[in-house]
Amino acid sequence: MLDAIKDVVRKSSIHVCIVNCGGCNGCDVECVALLSPRYDLEQFGIYVHNNPREADVLLLTGAVTEQWKDNLKRIYDKAPEPKIAVAVGNCPISGDVFAQEGGHVNAPASNFIPVAAEIPGCPPRPNEILEAILAVGPQAIADRGREQK
Amino acid sequence: MIVPIGPIHPALKEPIRLKLQTEGERVVKAEIEYGYVHRGIEKIIEGKTWQKGIYLSERVCGICSYEHTQTFAETIEAISDVDVPPRAQFLRVIANELDRIQSHLLANSTFFKSMDHETLFMHVLELREYAMDSIELLTGNRVNMGWNVVGGVKMDADERHFEPILENLKKIEERFEIVRSLFAEGPALALRCKGIGYMSKKEAIKGRAVGPIGRASDVKEDYRVGHYTYDDYFDFKVIRRTEGDNYARTLTRFDEIPESISLVRQAIENMPDGEVRTPAEIKSGYAMRRNEAPRGEVTYMIETNGNLIKNISIRTPSIPNMDSCAKYMIRDVPTVADAVSTYASCDPCVACAERVAITDEAGKTIVKRWDEVI
Numbered sequence: 001m002l003d004a005i006k007d008v009v010r011k012s013s014i015h016v017c018i019v020n021c022g023g024c025n026g027c028d029v030e031c032v033a034l035l036s037p038r039y040d041l042e043q044f045g046i047y048v049h050n051n052p053r054e055a056d057v058l059l060l061t062g063a064v065t066e067q068w069k070d071n072l073k074r075i076y077d078k079a080p081e082p083k084i085a086v087a088v089g090n091c092p093i094s095g096d097v098f099a100q101e102g103g104h105v106n107a108p109a110s111n112f113i114p115v116a117a118e119i120p121g122c123p124p125r126p127n128e129i130l131e132a133i134l135a136v137g138p139q140a141i142a143d144r145g146r147e148q149k
Numbered sequence: 150m151i152v153p154i155g156p157i158h159p160a161l162k163e164p165i166r167l168k169l170q171t172e173g174e175r176v177v178k179a180e181i182e183y184g185y186v187h188r189g190i191e192k193i194i195e196g197k198t199w200q201k202g203i204y205l206s207e208r209v210c211g212i213c214s215y216e217h218t219q220t221f222a223e224t225i226e227a228i229s230d231v232d233v234p235p236r237a238q239f240l241r242v243i244a245n246e247l248d249r250i251q252s253h254l255l256a257n258s259t260f261f262k263s264m265d266h267e268t269l270f271m272h273v274l275e276l277r278e279y280a281m282d283s284i285e286l287l288t289g290n291r292v293n294m295g296w297n298v299v300g301g302v303k304m305d306a307d308e309r310h311f312e313p314i315l316e317n318l319k320k321i322e323e324r325f326e327i328v329r330s331l332f333a334e335g336p337a338l339a340l341r342c343k344g345i346g347y348m349s350k351k352e353a354i355k356g357r358a359v360g361p362i363g364r365a366s367d368v369k370e371d372y373r374v375g376h377y378t379y380d381d382y383f384d385f386k387v388i389r390r391t392e393g394d395n396y397a398r399t400l401t402r403f404d405e406i407p408e409s410i411s412l413v414r415q416a417i418e419n420m421p422d423g424e425v426r427t428p429a430e431i432k433s434g435y436a437m438r439r440n441e442a443p444r445g446e447v448t449y450m451i452e453t454n455g456n457l458i459k460n461i462s463i464r465t466p467s468i469p470n471m472d473s474c475a476k477y478m479i480r481d482v483p484t485v486a487d488a489v490s491t492y493a494s495c496d497p498c499v500a501c502a503e504r505v506a507i508t509d510e511a512g513k514t515i516v517k518r519w520d521e522v523i
Contacts, residue, residue, distance in 0.1 A: 020164050020186065024208040025163065025500040033274070038278045050159045062186065065188060067185045068164075098193065098208075102195065104187060
């Protein structure tokens with residue numbers, strides 16, 4: 001019974017923190033565009049906070065740069081359980097164009113923290129990001145909450 | 150006391166660390182720590198052809214990605230003596246000004262968000278979506294457009310593209326005056342921005358502030374004046390203000406939007422016929438070009454060897470702007486909350502800022518501040 005109530009609460013109120021670990025900013029502006037009245041992220045119960053200590057979903061953008069190698073795990077640890085990380089864009093998945101000779105990136109991000117879902121695209125469209133968060137987010141958070149018990 | 154803000158913080162979009170030295174609530178001094186998004190783009194471009202280089206230059210910055218590709222293409226064109234057909238030049242102007250509209254609207258909405266004024270934040274972001282629609286209609290992409298090539302632009306556009314773009318611009322114009330007057334004449338907002346984050350003209354020149362941030366402090370530089378397309382075919386007014394505070398910076402960006410809309414209209418009305426791309430043979434040589442990105446001056450210095458890029462150096466507007474923000478604007482703001490909104494008012498783009506790296510003897514990367522490097 002308690003679990004069922006917790007599931008409902010977790011599924012319907014998701015706090016998001018955008019973590020830019022070294023990208024071109026393109027994915028971040030698309031995440032900001034999600035806040036606009038056209039996409040209206042908040043009608044789905046999602047609130048962009050940018051505070052890892054209150055986040056349920058970490059939206060990772062950017063290939064992991066040198067400075068982020070240790071800090072990414074620290075940010076992830078700061079978020080309270082249950083939490084998931086979603087990789088937005090090509091950068092955290094493969095490093096995109098920066099994973100070449102001369103680049104200082106350590107993609108993929110899944111080497112450092114567990115990533116629940118990946119949204120490819122350079123950058124993905126806002127509705128794709130929204131669709132992905134809604135498709136995996138609520139259930140993954142609820143599942144993880146049960147696991148943690 | 151030192152108040153650290155960032156790298157991940159509710160007030161910031163991008164990873165950067167602000168160190169504010171405070172006395173009570175007053176901020177005395179500020180320091181910016183860069184280095185969280187250094188990817189080494191210039192080093193990756195070295196030794197590659199322009200086809201690969203232009204793709205990477207687009208990813209220097211996601212918000213003003215268009216101007217980077219245009220300047221890159223124009224630099225290579227200057228090296229190889231390629232004349233761009235007039236129709237391509239006009240199409241470039243349309244894309245450039247649409248990009249400027251969306252970037253200014255985004256910067257202002259971030260500023261309102263940093264002041265916790267959600268209503269204006271939403272209004273401005275809604276206007277921005279029309280500009281994004283126009284960009285998508287014209288180029289096929291929303292953010293990284295992939296629209297410029299050396300010798301012109303990738304695709305032609307016709308009435309089917311121009312008519313919806315003009316309609317979108319009309320929609321922006323209808324709402325624009327209301328939104329602008331909400332900010333410019335609203336007493337609550339004005340109280341929080343007038344006189345906050347003041348930078349005089351002298352300081353702006355000393356801090357090398359460029360773009361709307363410099364122009365809000367009465368610096369007259371706008372690199373669209375002097376660009377061959379704008380000089381030959383277009384007519385526009387350079388917006389300048391004298392106050393040099395947060396209010397002036399935001400209003401400068403607002404006032405540039407009608408100018409950009411009129412430039413797009415002029416381009417569509419006088420669109421010449423002809424080719425949109427000429428074949429280009431890349432020569433060896435060196436060239437430098439400056440252009441006006443939404444945030445200010447973008448400079449590309451490229452040296453080619455055959456058709457390979459031997460050396461490239463990119464100067465983006467964000468470093469001088471953020472530096473002058475830390476040195477002059479944040480100095481002596483009354484509260485920490487004002488320091489954050491002042492930082493947002495200088496339209497920072499961390500992704501542009503970080504390409505300079507210095508390695509020590511052990512090969513470890515240390516990212517240094519711009520003025521230490523020169």
